Amino acid sequence: MIEDIELETLINDVYEYYGFDFGSYSRASLKRRVNRLFHLDGFTHFHEFLSRVRYDPEYYKRMVDEITVNVTEMFRDPSFYRVLRNEILPLLGTKPFIRLWHAGCSTGEEVYSMAIMLKEAGLLHKSLIYATDINASVLETAKKGIFPLRMMKEYSENYRDAGGQEDFSNYYIANYGIAKFNEELAEKMVYSQHNLVSDTSFNEFDLILCRNVLIYFDNDLQKRVINLFDESLAVLGFLALGTKETIKYSISPTKYKQFEKEKIWRKVK
Amino acid sequence: MEKSEVITGCKVVIIGGSAGSLNALMQILPEIPKIKDFAMVIVLHRKSTDDQTLEDLISLKSNVPLKTVEDKTPLVPGFVYVAPSNYHLLFEKNDFLALDTSEKINFSRPSIDVSFESAAEIYGESLVGILLSGSNTDGTAGLQAIQAHGGTLVVQNPLAAEMPFMPNNAILYTEPHFVLHNHEILKLIISINSPND
Numbered sequence: 001m002i003e004d005i006e007l008e009t010l011i012n013d014v015y016e017y018y019g020f021d022f023g024s025y026s027r028a029s030l031k032r033r034v035n036r037l038f039h040l041d042g043f044t045h046f047h048e049f050l051s052r053v054r055y056d057p058e059y060y061k062r063m064v065d066e067i068t069v070n071v072t073e074m075f076r077d078p079s080f081y082r083v084l085r086n087e088i089l090p091l092l093g094t095k096p097f098i099r100l101w102h103a104g105c106s107t108g109e110e111v112y113s114m115a116i117m118l119k120e121a122g123l124l125h126k127s128l129i130y131a132t133d134i135n136a137s138v139l140e141t142a143k144k145g146i147f148p149l150r151m152m153k154e155y156s157e158n159y160r161d162a163g164g165q166e167d168f169s170n171y172y173i174a175n176y177g178i179a180k181f182n183e184e185l186a187e188k189m190v191y192s193q194h195n196l197v198s199d200t201s202f203n204e205f206d207l208i209l210c211r212n213v214l215i216y217f218d219n220d221l222q223k224r225v226i227n228l229f230d231e232s233l234a235v236l237g238f239l240a241l242g243t244k245e246t247i248k249y250s251i252s253p254t255k256y257k258q259f260e261k262e263k264i265w266r267k268v269k
Numbered sequence: 270m271e272k273s274e275v276i277t278g279c280k281v282v283i284i285g286g287s288a289g290s291l292n293a294l295m296q297i298l299p300e301i302p303k304i305k306d307f308a309m310v311i312v313l314h315r316k317s318t319d320d321q322t323l324e325d326l327i328s329l330k331s332n333v334p335l336k337t338v339e340d341k342t343p344l345v346p347g348f349v350y351v352a353p354s355n356y357h358l359l360f361e362k363n364d365f366l367a368l369d370t371s372e373k374i375n376f377s378r379p380s381i382d383v384s385f386e387s388a389a390e391i392y393g394e395s396l397v398g399i400l401l402s403g404s405n406t407d408g409t410a411g412l413q414a415i416q417a418h419g420g421t422l423v424v425q426n427p428l429a430a431e432m433p434f435m436p437n438n439a440i441l442y443t444e445p446h447f448v449l450h451n452h453e454i455l456k457l458i459i460s461i462n463s464p465n466d
């Protein structure tokens with residue numbers, strides 16, 4: 001395993017050379033990711049790795065792509081999606097126009113899950129889904145809407161557990177190990193690069209989803225990001241986090257009301 | 270075995286298990302009256318869809334109070350913690366827990382290796398790692414890390430394990446300080462940090 005001091009040097013160098021601040025990322029996970037890349041790419045001395053990152057912007061890009069954790073699923077935590085479908089979407093449906101933001105959308109599985117639910121609720125035509133991530137490579141994948149075919153069995157089970165009634169395989173075309181999702185689903189998606197550490201609010205939303213992203217941040221950065229979401233959320237809009245994340249420590253509890261036991265909060269003022 | 274029979278200076282006891290480990294745990298855990306000066310962390314292979322059933326079972330059976338693990342939950346002596354399904358459980362400096370959704374390791378999330386390695390880095394000599402029954406190799410690399418950082422290694426006696434493969438594998442590739450039956454594991458845990466009892 002790499003040393004703590006090596007990790008701190010890397011963080012400082014990246015900030016100095018590229019202006020990106022990993023200083024507020026949770027160390028335990030970050031250290032594992034850097035260690036993994038260091039060995040994966042066959043380095044033996046940390047200083048070699050450091051100078052490669054410093055002087056090779058392409059490699060720096062690779063490093064950012066590799067140390068961010070991009071694992072995602074369609075309809076991960078089906079019970080969460082069931083609540084979205086049954087409780088939240090009907091409330092949003094009364095609006096003439098619905099704006100959503102997936103922050104840290106990774107390869108887009110979550111975004112397509114949302115589009116499927118909006119379509120089934122008859123709301124997709126009046127929705128606009130912004131999906132952002134810091135990692136440019138995952139956004140390219142997301143735009144294509146192409147996911148591994150071998151995952152579809154699990155996803156269709158998740159879909160069903162989340163209250164889906166249709167034949168899930170109608171949503172994609174299977175071909176040589178890939179599942180290409182219907183382009184109609186992607187019509188209302190807008191993908192762009194956005195860094196939660198340094199970029200500002202860019203619109204006002206009715207529903208912001210940021211699931212399993214905050215776990216990689218320390219408490220201070222979490223607070224800043226939650227406040228960024230607060231600035232970006234319309235009154236009576238919803239904020240949804242991952243099943244193990246909370247806004248409790250980040251913002252005044254009088255401003256937000258938790259939706260039952262779910263990790264969904266409604267901005268009440 | 271260089272460690273004396275009684276473990277002192279322990280801050281964290283981490284228990285890992287897979288197939289067949291729940292029964293063993295249920296023989297041990299309910300008999301522990303209370304723990305002082307250290308926290309107990311349980312990492313079991315579990316279904317990704319299992320929400321709270323394991324936590325509910327443990328808090329029902331255990332005298333040691335359970336604290337639910339969320340992101341950045343503080344690790345406090347006297348409590349038991351359970352790694353949630355579908356996340357890896359990591360340890361941060363200053364005694365708090367962190368979660369991570371990265372790839373499965375040994376087909377598992379939570380993976381025992383990931384948690385053991387992370388705990389070893391933070392707690393070093395004040396860590397006790399206990400590996401129970403299972404039918405894959407998860408846990409061995411974790412115990413190696415605990416060994417390298419000077420912690421104490423305990424492996425369930427394969428004869429007592431429903432699935433002996435995991436303990437056997439650990440015994441093959443590490444030098445456990447203790448290889449114990451369930452009631453002996455219980456006795457050991459109760460004696461931790463209590464040299465006079």
Ligand SMILES: C[S@@+](CC[C@H](N)C(=O)[O-])C[C@H]1O[C@@H](n2cnc3c(N)ncnc32)[C@H](O)[C@@H]1O
Pocket residue numbers: 068069070071072073076103104105106107110132133134135138194195196197210211212213216242370
């Ligand atoms: C584990 S994925 C979560 C994917 C999806 N939301 C889910 O829950 O399945 C975390 C994502 O956060 C992104 N991320 C990490 N740091 C970020 C930052 N500073 N700004 C924006 N996105 C970031 C990563 O690139 C990664 O795609």
